Amino acid sequence: MNLSSLNFFRSLRKDNKQFAVIGLGRFGRAVCTTLHRLGYDVLGTDIDEKLVAQALTDQIVAHALQLDSxxxxSLREAGIYELDTVIVAIGNYIQESIITTLNVKEAGVPHVVAKASTEIHGKLLQRVGADHVVFPEYEAGCALARSLTKPAILDRFDLDPDNSIVELIVPDEFHGRTIAELQLRSRYGLNLLAVSQEDKFEINPDPRKRLERGSAMVVIGCNKDINRLPI
Structure with a gap:
């Protein structure tokens, strides 16, 4: 996560309950579904009437409209300019994506997230005012590559290019040893944040706790040090 992303997420209103998602393809539907399940009021739009009807049928939005963004x-009549956060999920139609992003920013929408399909697309979106640009295919590709090369790492959150928080399967070499005996900080330069215990995580576990094969642990540290773990 870079500093511009950090500043963007800091600026989001915590009391915001309404979102608009423009574009109801796979990515847009995923955003709508998750926001709706979390209890937020979601307005979904697409130029394809079938996608709008499907979103309503599947009940992944509170409201859905067919319009040309x-x-x-059309955006004004739909009330999109009055919302605090708009997600432009049009990734495969670059011209429409850029024009839509420009429209909502020029209308004064404070928080605009836009999906990009290429690096150039992302730069253009930033030029026309997108506050945050996402690259779902790139991020999914990176995650898959990491999973294939480091299958013991279950999840990863990159703090910056050099440091991460990772959830990983306890290495066989750590089985039966206490946290204190492992000396993760002195040997690997890592800090242990949590250890799984019967499908739950124990935060800041007791140093006397013995690790078990097949359970999970969460550590934070430099990527180079994480790569030195016996996984």
């Missing part, structure tokens, strides 16, 4: 008047 490249037309400022």
């Amino acid at each position: 490249t037309e400022p008047g």
